[in-house]
Amino acid sequence: MSYLDFSKGLLPAIVQDYETGDVLMLAYMNEEAWEMTLKTKLAHYYSRSRQSLWKKGETSGHVQKVKEIYIDCDADTILIKVEQKGAACHMGYRSCFFRKLEDNDLKVVGERIFDPKEVYKNRGDRDEKA
Numbered sequence: 001m002s003y004l005d006f007s008k009g010l011l012p013a014i015v016q017d018y019e020t021g022d023v024l025m026l027a028y029m030n031e032e033a034w035e036m037t038l039k040t041k042l043a044h045y046y047s048r049s050r051q052s053l054w055k056k057g058e059t060s061g062h063v064q065k066v067k068e069i070y071i072d073c074d075a076d077t078i079l080i081k082v083e084q085k086g087a088a089c090h091m092g093y094r095s096c097f098f099r100k101l102e103d104n105d106l107k108v109v110g111e112r113i114f115d116p117k118e119v120y121k122n123r124g125d126r127d128e129k130a
Contacts, residue, residue, distance in 0.1 A: 005075045006031045010046055013078040018067040024088035025096040041066050060119050062086035087113040
């Protein structure tokens with residue numbers, strides 16, 4: 001049973017750290033990603049660039065264990081609270097929101113947890129690309 005309205009295609013999934021409430025990333029889910037997430041309790045998303053399902057952390061090992069799921073009032077947006085292992089961002093940062101705009105200048109405010117060149121060295125692209 002799906003509580004979501006997939007009639008218009010992909011749904012945005014906002015991902016937060018379960019303990020801190022920090023926003024880690026925004027990804028998209030199709031019905032298959034939703035069902036796999038419910039079944040495995042590990043976050044799965046739909047990659048718009050590769051046009052395929054992907055399990056978060058499949059290559060990097062930085063998986064997201066689902067703790068809670070919220071659905072918005074229109075049943076077309078998902079909020080997932082996760083226990084994040086390592087980094088959520090494919091660029092090596094804990095959150096994809098590691099840059100802050102200050103006085104028209106983009107500043108890095110997050111700490112890099114891993115080097116993506118090392119983690120994804122055997123891939124032509126990156127497994128975490130949404």
